[in-house]
Amino acid sequence: MTIETQLLKKVAQGNRKAFRQLYLLYKDKVYNTAIGYLQNIEEAEEITQDVFLTIYEKAETFRAKSKVSTWIYRITVNKALNLLQKRKRQLFSRTEIQEFHSIDFNHPGILLENQEKATLLFSVINKLPDNQKTAFILSYVEGLPRQEVAAIMQTTLKSVESLLQRSKKTLKKKLISMYPEGKLKK
């Protein structure tokens, strides 16, 4: 039995010390994944809170069929996608949605020299379909191995690779359409 599984068992019994240890192990992973989807600090914090509350409440339902990390990532992905859906429903018009996406987001972990480019990249990641977005964020923002991404998404390795290929193709196409010709000519 892994340390995480033991911790989760203790959490299921209401052990707050074990819950704190589990939080310390996973807080950055959960928060960073959430920020990849939501590109908003407050919402990423909200999701992190929500994920850990769910872990605390549902710890006893964990059956060790998958790794604890896979289970936690799955909860995070689902909550983030649900919040994106909720956001979409709340922003009624297409213009409102476009305005929301055009707000520049600076990921706190990106190297300073890459900030501007990453901001542009995040703005197009937003426009990907959910499954491509998940494969891209888990692989390139969170840096998980393809096998774990497949486990989280409950799909095959081949399918993840295909999703990544498609997502990169879509992103490139969208980026090329945004090429700032005027600015670069100056």
Place this chain on the structure above:
Amino acid sequence: MDKKEQWADDILHSLEGAKRAIPKNDLFDEILAKIPEKKENKIIPLVHLTWIAAAAVAIIVVNVYALQLQNTTIKNVTESSDKEVSLLSNYVF
């Protein structure tokens, strides 16, 4: 590869070398504040379980005793009614 493609590729690689974003320090306290106290009582303490078991045993013992008592009473009543019948039938002096 033309300029546009090169530019798009540069952007696609802009996440390389990025560090994980870290949540604020007091986030855990905010999570703890939202946790209901109920969970602490979900596990029944052993002392309580012992009391529950003792009470269950006591109830069973009382029931078995009551059942035995009832059986004995029925037996006695049957025996006495048998005697009454024989007394009644033996009325010739």
